[in-house]
Amino acid sequence: MIDQLKARLNLKAVLRNVELLPEIDDLSRELIKDWEISIRLSIWRDTNILLNFHNGRCTFLADTIEKGTVSLFFCSAAHLNNMMENNASPLPLSGFTRLGFLKTEFSKLTSRLEYFLKPPSDVVQDDRHKMINLSLALSTAVFAIPELLQLDPVSRRIAPQLSAGTLQLSVLPEGPYAYVIYDGKGGAKAFTGKAARPEALLTFRNPEIAQLLVDGTLDSFGAVAKGDIQLRGKIPLIDHTNVILDQIPKYLQ
Template identity: 40%
Template sequence: MDYQQVKANLNLHAVLRNLETLVACDGHAADIIKEWQVTLQFSVFRGPTLFLTFENGQCKAGEGAHPSPDVRLFFVSAGHLNSMMDGKGAPIPLKGITRLKFLTKEFPKLTDRLEYFLKPDETLLADDTYREVNTRLNLGVAAYAVRELATWDPMGKLNAASMPEGTLAIRVLPDGPSVSIVKENGAYAVGEENPKDPMAVMSFRDMAVANDLMNGKCDAFTALARGDVSMKGKIPMIESVNLLMDRIPHYLE
């Protein structure tokens, strides 16, 4: 799979699906969508698909084709989708043309809010509330990006080949967000938030440590030496996932 195709998978399944998390943890985003009753389908020709359902003040993401979306947005290629995500293109609406105002005026308010949290600066990160949302979103992006990279990225597939099978839990202590990554029968998935008896666990001491690492403000070796990050269980599983995470900036800046 070429660069544009891998990037399109990441943009849909790791970035855009994060609107679900954004609405759940950011009051302003929740306020934006509180009256929405709509399902949007995103489809790339011979590529990834994703749908977003906004209903009763919540956002739910799903993969594949929704049986009856209100709006169907089509992209002729992976590059076409990536251009839209970079703010340089627009989708082709195959259904829901009467909702043009929603697509051009309302929905961008939510995606702009997502970008606001995913592209921080030092001033924004100094705010505890902002930092927590940024951390939760980054953790979600990382988990789904690992799945996509292990499955489709040529270098990522090589890195993932040596990853032991089982479940890796990534946790922000003491009671912060957590995700899990599962390898089973050679396939990769994002698992339960708090899996029972994972094969390996990587823990961040607190939200500030997790945020610093995810935003490149400190390196993993230093954090390990200070005891800010702990690793337990099958360490090769953690090492493989860390190598996959290192590939994310190659596609998502």
């Protein structure tokens, strides 16, 4: 169960950021501008994702029947997790002629993603760097929620208590933004951007406050009292979501 959830989080929350990264990072955008390739990663008897690079953009699909130009297969969730930790290689099913591309060009993009998600301690982050880091962290967090609700024991106990509704997460003054739509049946869908009509708002006064929360170094109740974090609307949605988000470090370091 742990391996399965970890693998789903790696695919659907972490690697999903490959779609977002070129939109917010110039170097990544430059890297993919001429790519015409789709890469499918699938785990035997479990889930799959497809990263489709076309016209300088990346689109992400999950649990799709679409085939990729390159198809990479993992025997198990543990196999995929080992690859994410650079301890294993996938089994190529198709696209053998593009394997070189994966090892050179695509790995540059994933390295760039890792650079932002796990910044080297000796790198001094400028504001732009911090904003990319925060955008990816927020995206990872919200896209983790649907997976956690399915497989994490604590989140599964929370799930029946979640009423239907949309929670908007916003960092002032200019983003990033993400939102989660709970279906009231224990499931959820996550998105980046602004929801049309959210029923609950979790708003950070500025990126610094949001980053402190992401880093786990913020007293969130104190921040609420000071107005650094603003809660509005259906606050139980926020309350339950916070418990779910607190489970992420059990699976992703």
